[in-house]
Amino acid sequence: MLSTYTYPKYRYTRPPELQSADIRRVPLIVVGGGPVGLAAAIDARLQGLPVVLLDDDDTVSVGSRGVCYAKRSLEILDQLGIADRVVEKGVSWNVGRTFFRESEVFSFNLLPEPDHKQPGMVNLQQYYLEEYLVTRAEELGVELRWKNTVTAIQAAPDGVRLSVQTRDGDYNIDADWLIAADGAKSLLRREMGLEAEGTVFQDHFLIADIVMKADFPAERWFWFDPPFHRHQSALLHKQADHVWRLDFQLGWDADPVEEKKLENVLPRIMAMLGDEREFELEWVSVYTFQCRRMHEFRHDRVLFIGDAAHQVSPFGARGANSGIQDANNLIWKLKLVIEEKAPERLLDSFSIERVAAADENLLNSTRSTDFITPKSSTSKLFRNAVLSLAQYHPFARALVNSGRLSVPTYLTDTGLNTPDDAGFDHGMSPGAPMDDAPVSVEGQPSWLLNEVGGNFHLLYFGLTMEIPKAMVNLLTSLAQDSIPVITLLIISPDTATTPEKGSETLRVLVDIKGVMSTRYAAKPGTVYLIRPDQHVAARWRQPDVDQIRAAVARATCND
């Protein structure tokens, strides 16, 4: 098989623990060097936490695996410092076409709303994402230990002890906190006697990555019951380097070993391409999938994220995307707890919020799976009826479900939000992931989401009004609190009355297009409290400083 990609080989170094009988204790260990574990480790470094990452391999993902990265993931990756590389290398796409038997039933255009920094969806082979994350982790001083295989865990209420195997021998290491990002087959989960409950879908799918110079557009093509692959579904998607992802539903009776053989794979591909064009096979895999999650993601000092905590069907790109959001939700809370600025129960909110997100992902991906692979003849009849109406009627198009693409969860049912006072409709309600907007800072163009994150921030919409100096002083004093809150003053363009910059902590953002005020339903005096993970924690029309401090306390379980 061809390879468009050269797998890096990361250096194993003999762990210092092997020289000594003493057991070292570190504040934080991440187990698993996939996209989710790496994202967590990088975020931890950005929050100033020392972190050791253990991985049983010494390279990146073998095969393209996770391919679609959604806008929210790109926004988080931008905070981590690698989104530009991902967007530049990846393939942005907006158009999806759905076919039923011989004909196209409809197409959709994700038509990303303008005035967001990141595109709606980028396709990139997982190995590239991991390579960029590893480079960034190295830059930031993550202690990366390749070929260090965790074999056992002893978990106690105040920390964990790991047994680790290397080619030079075994050692033990202790940690105050452990992040388990060791994937769907998580050894840590198993060793701790924990289960992920749910269902295995009784179907097989064949993935083939092929390299071809094709003039097919960068679109997602999805077929129900196509002539080239009768009674099953198929998918075509573009990745970087002229690599195309093909996906064929095979049915539960398929033999995975037989199906992977070239003499069986090649005819399927040729039938799909429908002509004699040349291509090379790069990677083939047959998979089944499960929809399941752990009951809780926090177990004392062990925090489960990504596939270790929850698995979904691949329809909708909700696997890696949700794992990256798990990490983003967890790390700021962990930092506050480690620094004793918040009680440990703040980490229960990580579990509550990400369990809710996992349930939303499970619901949507299960629905897609049920539509794509109907489990009874009646279910199939309805599915085909919807598809046959979809060509003519908009309501039926809305019911066609070939995957509801990953979007961030509104963290509404969480103890961390302060309920709205009167005067707000829905929109950016407490718990909402922030909408981006173009702004300028000191005359330079920027994006709202590049100006917040990592800390609590206050968006104070002065807009055109004159800002009382006393208010400025009060708000900037919040930056001196034990959990600092950094105020950003939002003003309309051409507003003459910018306040004196009495303090380094008052940064002024100009809402250059008025988009930000619209997206945040802002009026002069409106204030938003933003969490370090860029979710809204509270908003008011006319708050006083005590209300803001109370909302920060609530968002950190200090109330």
Next chain:
Amino acid sequence: MPLNVTPNFYEPGKHYVRSYSPGDDFYECLIETHRDLTDAESAMVNARLILLLANHIGDLSVIREALAAARENA
């Protein structure tokens, strides 16, 4: 009123963040209703469902339009 063929599912008092959610809620209910039924039982459920909904709509001009649309390209 002509037959409405634009997306129209909702639940009173419920706010949807994603536009596809109410339609997907409906579809899941529909499929769930048929769970563990034989094909003959399902066909009977479908027939009853059509009768119930047709009576609820009442307006025969709408029902005639729907019947024609359903039969088209059958």
